[in-house]
Amino acid sequence: MKLNRLYLRLTSDEIVHAANRYHFGDQMIFFQKVYERVVKCINPVLYYEYDYPEKNQVTAIISLGNGPDQMMENCQERENFLEAYAVECLGLELLSCSYEQFKELIHRERRQFMNAMQFWDADELAIMLPLLQKRWDEVPVSMNEAYALLPSKSVIFYGILEEFSRCKQHLCSHCRHKNCVFRTTTGDNYDI
Numbered sequence: 001m002k003l004n005r006l007y008l009r010l011t012s013d014e015i016v017h018a019a020n021r022y023h024f025g026d027q028m029i030f031f032q033k034v035y036e037r038v039v040k041c042i043n044p045v046l047y048y049e050y051d052y053p054e055k056n057q058v059t060a061i062i063s064l065g066n067g068p069d070q071m072m073e074n075c076q077e078r079e080n081f082l083e084a085y086a087v088e089c090l091g092l093e094l095l096s097c098s099y100e101q102f103k104e105l106i107h108r109e110r111r112q113f114m115n116a117m118q119f120w121d122a123d124e125l126a127i128m129l130p131l132l133q134k135r136w137d138e139v140p141v142s143m144n145e146a147y148a149l150l151p152s153k154s155v156i157f158y159g160i161l162e163e164f165s166r167c168k169q170h171l172c173s174h175c176r177h178k179n180c181v182f183r184t185t186t187g188d189n190y191d192i
Contacts, residue, residue, distance in 0.1 A: 001049045001137070005044065006044035006045065006101055008042065008044050008064075010035065010093060022089040030086070034087060035090050038068060038094070041067030042067050042068060042094065043064070043065030043066075044062070044064050044094070046101075046102060047061040047062075047140065056160070056162065058106065058161060059158055060155075060157055061141055061154065061155070062099075062102070062154065063140045064151065065140070065153075068151070069150075069151050091152075112162060113163070114159040114161055115160055117159050118157055119156070119157045129142075129156065132156075141154040
C-alpha cells in the first residue's frame with residue numbers, strides 16, 4: 001500500500017466551468033469565496049495498491065478528509081443551504097481533479113494508463129472495505145450502516161491498467177496541461 005498527499009486546486013477556467021455546471025454562473029464572487037474556504041479545509045489523501053486484488057489493477061481510496069463535511073454541517077446549522085450546496089459541488093470537482101493526478105502518478109510509476117475506473121457498489125463495499133482496513137494501516141474512510149462512505153467526499157474504486165491509452169481524450173492535442181507527465185514522455189508539443 002502506498003500513501004500520497006494530493007495538492008488539489010482548480011484553475012480559474014475550471015471554477016467558472018463548475019459554477020456554470022452547478023447553476024452558480026450568476027453568483028461567481030460567492031462561488032469563488034466558497035471555493036477559497038473549501039481548499040483551506042481539505043486534507044486530500046490517496047491510498048493505493050497495485051496488482052490487488054488482480055494483476056494490472058489498482059485499488060484506490062481517495063478522500064478529501066472531514067473538512068468539507070464539517071463545513072457543510074456548519075452551513076446547514078446556520079440554514080445557509082446554498083453555501084452547503086456549493087461546498088458539495090466543489091468537493092465533487094476537487095475529487096475529479098484527484099483522478100487526473102492519480103492517472104499521472106500511475107503513468108510516472110508504472111508507465112501504464114488507467115483506462116477505466118470501477119467504483120464499488122454497496123455489496124463490494126461490505127466485503128472489501130473491512131479487508132482493506134485489515135490490510136492497510138490507517139485507512140482514512142469508514143462506512144455507515146447504509147454503506148455511505150465517511151467522510152462523504154471519499155471514493156473507493158478499482159483502476160484498470162493497460163500499456164496503451166484507449167481514450168482519445170487523453171491525447172496531448174486535447175489536454176490543457178502543458179507540463180503533464182504524458183506530454184513529456186510522448187514528446188508531443190501541441191500549442192495550447
